[in-house]
Amino acid sequence: MTFHDRTEELDALVSAFESTGSDVFVVYGRRRVGKTELLKEFCADRPHIYFLAAQEAENRQREKFIDQVAAYFDERVPRIDGWDEAFEYLGEKLRSEEVVVVIDEFPYLVEENDSVPSYVQGFVDEHLQQTESMLVLCGSSVSTMESEVLGHESPLYGRRTAQLDVQPFSFQDAREVITYGIADAIRSYSITGGTPMYLTLFDYQQSLTENIRDQVLSPSAVLYNEPEFLLRTELRNPARYMSILEAVALGHTTPNEIAGATGIDVGPLSKYLQTLRRLRLIDREVPVTATDKKSKRSRYRVADEFLRFWFRYVEPNRSSIEEAPGVVYDGTIAPDLPTHVATTFEDICQEAIWEGIRRGDFEPYSEVGRWWYGEDEIDIVGLAPADDRILLAECKWTTDPVGKPLVESLRAKAPNVRWGPEDRDERFVLFSKSGFIDGLEDDLGEHWSLYTLSKMDDLITSGSTVAD
Known part of the structure; x- marks a missing residue:
């Protein structure tokens, strides 16, 4: 799979590797979000040991792990009887070299032996902290990563120096x-x-x-x-x-x-x-x-x-x-x-609003989301409590241009959103796949913003000229 984007995530990994001392970096997120590709990209031009755990017997997992370590250091595979010895062997080898050690799908190791986090804790405390190397624990089972690596009850709690919750692309x-x-x-x-x-x-x-x-x-x-x-x-x-x-x-x-x-x-x-x-x-x-x-x-x-x-x-x-x-x-x-598609369009319009806030096209709002009460719904509502300001937006994925009926509907629903003082500052936004009837924008005041698809695309892609 071609590697795309993830600039911020790569930068975080690089910063950790280049910092003084050792690091324990935790990477987790849903399956298929590109965690492995991210780590492969990061490791590509750095000394590294990459071990991908699998759903198989513990002794076979351990054998493969030791094979990877020995192969990196160009040594004969030693006889190892337990995870404590395996991590001790790794620790001894890291004393002489700065290496990135990646254990991908770490939850599979925990699944076969729930004492593995304790062995990793011992490795971190007794060996890794004395080196300039970096341990990356990665997993797709978010619940296992949160409980067995990041959780308060985990032996590894407090050992991580950084973490990445890898999300799907916006x-x-x-x-x-x-x-x-x-x-x-x-x-x-x-x-x-x-x-x-x-x-x-x-x-x-x-x-x-x-x-x-x-x-x-x-x-x-x-x-x-x-x-x-x-x-x-x-x-x-x-x-x-x-x-x-x-x-x-x-x-x-x-x-x-x-x-x-x-x-x-x-x-x-x-x-x-x-x-x-x-x-x-x-x-x-x-x-x-x-x-x-x-x-x-x-x-x-x-x-x-x-x-x-x-x-x-x-x-x-x-x-x-x-x-x-x-x-x-x-x-x-x-x-x-x-x-x-209409539901997805609402989410993308929310993205456009957040991007507009970052770029200064919209005034700031601390919360942006859907609103409903009884039979009334508004696609997007933004709240700015410090300024008593509210944003109300509708998103229309329709074949006809938007006209005055949507404007009047949104105006009528606005008072039903019980938030803030009576004299709150109300701003309105309309997003439309098929544009707007002629003259609509001229009929509305400065508190209204109208976005066609091409205008949205320009906002989201920061001036992209992708065709509508």
Whole structure:
């Protein structure tokens, strides 16, 4: 896979390596976000030992680890009986040389022997701290990394000198990879999301339709079974989790709605939802104005665009896709795709607002998110408590230009957002895929900002001239 971006993450690793003394650097994040590629890029021109753990017996893992260490130092493989001896051997060798030691998929070692973090602690305290070398512990099991490496109860607590929680690419980052015009770039991102592997599987010289058919709907394609593979990697019995993800992807977002769609009682459902959140497969949202983040007005959403697409269109239609993928695309996916993309468009508009805040195009807001109460919803609300300022924005992924009805609707809903004093400073933003009716911007005051797709693209890509 081609390496893209990750400049800040690379800089953090380089700074740690070049600093005085030893380092214990923790890298973690969801599967497929590019952690291994990041570490390979970092290690490429530095002395390093790279060990990739696997789901296999402990003694075999240890043998491979010792093989890697011995091979680097060009020595015969010593006889080692336990992890304590393995790390002691590594420690002795590091006394004479500055090396980056990467243990990738560290949770697999812990899975086979939960004492491994204690052995690593001993290695850090007794050996690594006396060197200029760097230990990198990397893992895709976020829960294991947080508990067994970063957690208060971990023997390694307090030993790390830095950490990276590697996230999927934002649309702004992914825009460097997706070479379509802005409209198709948004559509494409709504399918691949920001996962580097998925982004780079698409061929942007082909049409989006061809990419969907070839890379997602073909039973021989990697992405056709990818979500099921991911879940089976993380969970012993993924069937119920898959039904929950499908329900949420299809628009059942409250616990009661999810329970009704899946047939899972609300009580047990909460544990499944908690696990899916821990795996970063779903997010829980509350209205941005909620003072209690445990608000009963919470909603759930699939946290990854590709998973949301797959559970919305692929999983419910697998039998038909096996027989006639073209028919499924033309009859089911293509007509409904604008509805799917509209949700992604709201997220990208949030990105545009944050970028506008950073660049000074918008005044600062400390919180930006969705808002809803009863039947009322506003796509984006920004809060600036120190200045009693509120931003209210709507995002329209429609085929017609936006006109006065949306303006009046947003004005009417604004008083229902109960936040701040009565004389608060209200700012309004409209984002529209198809632009605006002639003269609309002239009819609105200075507190209104209107963004077409090309204007959004310029904002997000800092002056890019990518065609609309």
